[in-house]
Amino acid sequence: MSSQSSADLADWSACDLLEAYAGKTVSPVDVARSVIARIESCEPRIHALYAFDPDEALRAAQESEERWLKGAARALDGIPATIKENIATRGTPVPLGTAARPLKPAAEDAPPAARLREDGVVILAKTTMPDYGMLSSGLSSFHPLARNPWDPSKNPGGSSAGAGAAAAAGYGPFHIGTDIGGSIRLPASWCGVFGLKPSFGRIPIDPTYYGRVAGPMTRNVCDAALMMTSLTRPDMRDPMSLPYQDLPWLDLDIDIRGLRIGLMMEAGVGLDLDPEVRAAVxxxxxxxxDAGAIIGEVKPFVTREMLDGLDDFWRQRAWMDIASLRDEERAKVLPYILKWAEGGKALTGAHVYSGMNQMMVMRHAAVAATHPFDFVLSPVAPNVAYDAELASPIHDPERPFEHIGYTVAFNMSDQPAASVNAGFTKAGLPIGLQIIGRRFDDVGVLRLSKAWEEMCPEARAWPKGLRQDS
Incomplete structure (x- = not known):
């Protein structure tokens, strides 16, 4: 197999790589070397990765090349990928972003990692996350501070912080994040990449929990669709997963004419909407x-009572984890997270139950508000990327969720929702457009996202400011 320039190969899409592998014009080994070189150039400043193992990646790439040469290639053979730290990969500890946990190697791959490995994907590394995944930030007591490739003084978002930064920086085409309140869509928005929070249960995951999903984070919609062909295969370890469906993931055509599209410009609670975000959406x-869709208003439906109830429930759940730690372990937890979790310490059972019930109220409200429409558009967040050193846009553990009013309801309602780039601020920071579908219409969300990707009037070259070759 012949090689091409490493700078080019690191930026190739998965779809283009598979075509080149099949035609024997590009080698998985050359691609792995190119991406490793990109990582070594950028990583000292953005800190997106954990457990980076270039030697193992090259070994896997060599095996992939041999399969291509023998005509025995697997479905996604030789595509480089990263996997969020909280998705177990065999032999690698899962610290969940916190210095408080023991570093015990995982015994086996969690379902998303297992599916990609089965299909020949080259796993480069894990990606960083904040303590317990409970921040929209790259701030962690265990990992170095993750930064945004578009502007290293800014936050990449979270909790899939490293995944968003890695995708934007060109650490291969495939990245997996997780999302329980916006943790795929927020970093996708602030890093200018595509992120899909699929319907709850669409991608088997272990461990599973209310609203928690895994999903692809990529530079384009087609690569995310390609990942879905693998990630959605069944796994008995997830008792909350949906029945498997062989969906047409790669059929991304859609006729916009006559579609009923809702527009939700106000979240109903939280931070005021930034004027530049408003204008982009x-x-x-x-x-x-203009393309023929019928646009209607979606009135805000998330209330202060809903958001505060959710906050109570998650504080108490976090405190249950942290309270069991020894004093010396608890002292290692990120102070912001510890202070936030301690807010759940004295909550009564009735108070916590009421908070959990508000999550159900949110669920019903989301489905009711969006039901009249085929799809709904909204901002992903009221703000763009903020200072890297902050835990949240207002950095206040007593008001931790003021920026997730647009995203969290669709975790509670199980609906698929994506972030796709809608442009940039005058300062050059990405702005995300959220596209929400009806329950289980993941393919529809991908299709409308692809349509917007082609319609978007503002496209920019990927950030190069961190690279030695810039």
């Missing part, structure tokens, strides 16, 4: 209207 809605 309104431009997207107008573009869909």
């Amino acid at each position: 309104e431009r997207a809605a107008q573009a869909f209207a």
Whole structure:
């Protein structure tokens, strides 16, 4: 197999790589070397990775090349990928972003990692996350501070912090994050990449929990669709997963004419919407209207009572984890997270139950508000990327969720929702457009996202400021 320039190969899409592998014009080994070189150039500043193992990646790439040469290639053979730290990979500890946990190697791959490995994907590394995954930030007591490739003084978002940064920086085409309140969509928005929070249960995951999903984070919609062909295969370890469906993931055509698309510009609670974010989302809605969609208003439905109830429930759940630690272990938890979790220490059972019930109220409200429409558009967040050193946009553990009003309800309602880039601020920071589908219409969300990707009037070259070759 012949090689091409490493700078080019690191930025190739998975779809293009598979075609080149099949035609024997590009080698998985050359691609792995190129991506490793990109990582070694950028990683000292953005800190997206954990357990990076270039020697193992090259060994896997060599095995992939041999399968391609023998005509025995697997479905995604030789595509480089990263996997979020909280998704277990055999032999690698799972610290969950906190210095408080023992570093015990995982016994086996969790379902998303297992599916990709079965299909020949080259796993480069794990990606960083904040303590217990409970921040929209790259701030961690265990990992170095993750930064945004578009502007290293800014946050990549979280909790799939490293995944968003790795995708934007060109650490291979495939990245997996997890999302329980916005943890795929927020970093996708702030890093300018595509992120899909699939329907709850669409991708088997272990351990599973209310609203928790794994999903692809990529530079384009087609690569995410390609990942879904693998990630959605069944796994008995997830008792909350959906029945497997062989869906047409790679059929991304859609006729926009006549689609009923809702526009939700106000979250109903939390931070005020940044004017530049508002303008970008309104431009997207107008573009869909010009293409023949019927645009209608979605009134805000998330209330203060809902968001505070969710906060109570998650504080208490976090405190249950942290309270069991020894004093010396608890002292290692990120102070912001510890202070937030301690807010659940004195909550009564009735108070926590009421908070959990508000999550169900949110679920019903989300489905009711979006039901009249085929899809709904909204901002992903009211703000763009904020200072890297902050745990949240307002950095206040007493008001931790003021920025997730647009995202969290669709975790509770099980609906698929994606972040796709809608443009940039005057300062050059990415802005995300959220596309929400009806329950279980993951393919529809991918299709409308692909349509927007082609319609979006503003496209920019991927950030190069961190690279030695820039």
